[in-house]
Amino acid sequence: MATVRTVTLNNGVEIPQLGFGVFLVKPEETVEAVTSALEIGYRHIDTAEMYQNEREVGTAIAQSGLKRSEVFLTSKLNNDKIGFDAALFAFGETLAALRIEQIDLFLIHWPLATVRDFVETWKAFERIYAEGRARSIGVSNFHIGHLQRLLDETEITPAVNQIEVHPYLTQEALLAFDAEHGIATEAWSPLGRGAVLSDRVLADLATTYAKTPAQVVLRWHIQRGSIVFPKSVHPGRMRENIDIFDFELSTADMEQISALNQDERIGFDPETFTGIPD
Ligand code: NAD
Numbered sequence: 001m002a003t004v005r006t007v008t009l010n011n012g013v014e015i016p017q018l019g020f021g022v023f024l025v026k027p028e029e030t031v032e033a034v035t036s037a038l039e040i041g042y043r044h045i046d047t048a049e050m051y052q053n054e055r056e057v058g059t060a061i062a063q064s065g066l067k068r069s070e071v072f073l074t075s076k077l078n079n080d081k082i083g084f085d086a087a088l089f090a091f092g093e094t095l096a097a098l099r100i101e102q103i104d105l106f107l108i109h110w111p112l113a114t115v116r117d118f119v120e121t122w123k124a125f126e127r128i129y130a131e132g133r134a135r136s137i138g139v140s141n142f143h144i145g146h147l148q149r150l151l152d153e154t155e156i157t158p159a160v161n162q163i164e165v166h167p168y169l170t171q172e173a174l175l176a177f178d179a180e181h182g183i184a185t186e187a188w189s190p191l192g193r194g195a196v197l198s199d200r201v202l203a204d205l206a207t208t209y210a211k212t213p214a215q216v217v218l219r220w221h222i223q224r225g226s227i228v229f230p231k232s233v234h235p236g237r238m239r240e241n242i243d244i245f246d247f248e249l250s251t252a253d254m255e256q257i258s259a260l261n262q263d264e265r266i267g268f269d270p271e272t273f274t275g276i277p278d
Contacts, residue, residue, distance in 0.1 A: 002244075002245055003245060004016045004043065004044075004245070005245070007227055009136050009159040009184055010183065011159055013135050015044065015072055015105070015160075017222060017227050018218070018222065018227075018228055019072065019074075019228070020033075020037040020231070020238070021188070021229035021231040022034065022046065022053055022231065023048070023231060024231065025053055027052055027055070028056075030053040031056045031060045032233075034056070034057055035060045035063065035064065036235045038060065038061070038064045038066060038071070041242055042238070043066075044073075044229065045057055045071060045072070045073055045229075046074045046229040047073075047076075047098075048075055048076035048078070048109055049077065049093075049094055050076065054075060054098050055098075057073075057098060058097060058099040058100065061073070068100065072104045072105070073100065073103055074103070074105040075103060076107040077108055077109055077121070080275065082108075082116050082120075083116060083124075084121065084123055087124035088127065091128055091133070091134075095133065103133070103134050105136045106128065106134040106136075107140045108122065108138075108139045108140060110270060110273055111141060111146040111270055112275045114272075114274055115275055118146065118149075119153050123154065125137040125156075129156060136160070138159045138160035138161065138186075139162070141162070141163060141270040142163070143270055144174060147178075147183070151181065158183050160227070161174070161183050162185075163188065164187075164265060164266065164267045165185070165189075165226060166191060166196050166266075167192065167199065167257050167261065168192055168195070168261065169262070184225075184227060186226065186227040186228070186229075187227070187228050188229075188267075190230050191214055191230055195266060196260070197213045198213075199260060201257065202216055202217060202260075205257070208253075211244075212240055215240060218230060219249055220249060220258075222244060223248070223254055
């Protein structure tokens, strides 16, 4: 079984650097997919209220026979639950759906600054953390301006910022800002939801290292220090995605991958996303 390194968050909590994401995993497929992931060796699951599969993630973990402390679990506040009281209530619902007393990481899913003030929501997160119901708290899709407001106006620095990152959207400035402030970066859609995998440069590097393009891309994230949780419902791909700890990309090859950047998003832009998908 692969040994996945951990990253130490700014409050001392350890998070496995590679996990399993369940966005777009249908509820009826989730118990089986998470069970397979846990059997293969994943010990970090990334879900969200929005994904509508928290309940099934909870079932798979409960059935796995693993101790609660052996699986790092993240969920996220839904966009329609922002504000102090709504966030506290929704957090209780997330714990109930997952059937746990304490979560490892709880995130504000989107800043939605045009809709309502995320600072107020963050104060509810600080309360949840102070009560010990979340071992760590963080944000997702926050840009530098959003993070700076939290740093200026609230007490607790987010432990993580979960943002879209892949070779076509390398996010150098935001990664540097996160690092400078002790915020760990989590890269969502680390494979660009599959879109980057046919790139010629990645195919050539895969040949050089006798790995697959997906393994090369995931290794690039790991060597940049980011936390990743690729998604696949196929056990063969789950095995492939975790089998990335027996090779090292050279500095020149790391740079070659970073040079593929096109500032091209596959997801919503946090500056404009209002929480209501088109
Ligand atoms: P991803 O980059 O992990 O790509 C997943 C897709 O890539 C799969 O559906 C499959 O088609 C393909 N794939 C996976 N492994 C492969 C392999 N080895 N070879 C070939 N193809 C492969 O994209 P994602 O699911 O969007 O992102 C991963 C996780 O990030 C999500 O499950 C979720 O947990 C998180 N996420 C968070 C946000 C957010 O706003 N915070 C948004 C999107 C995703």
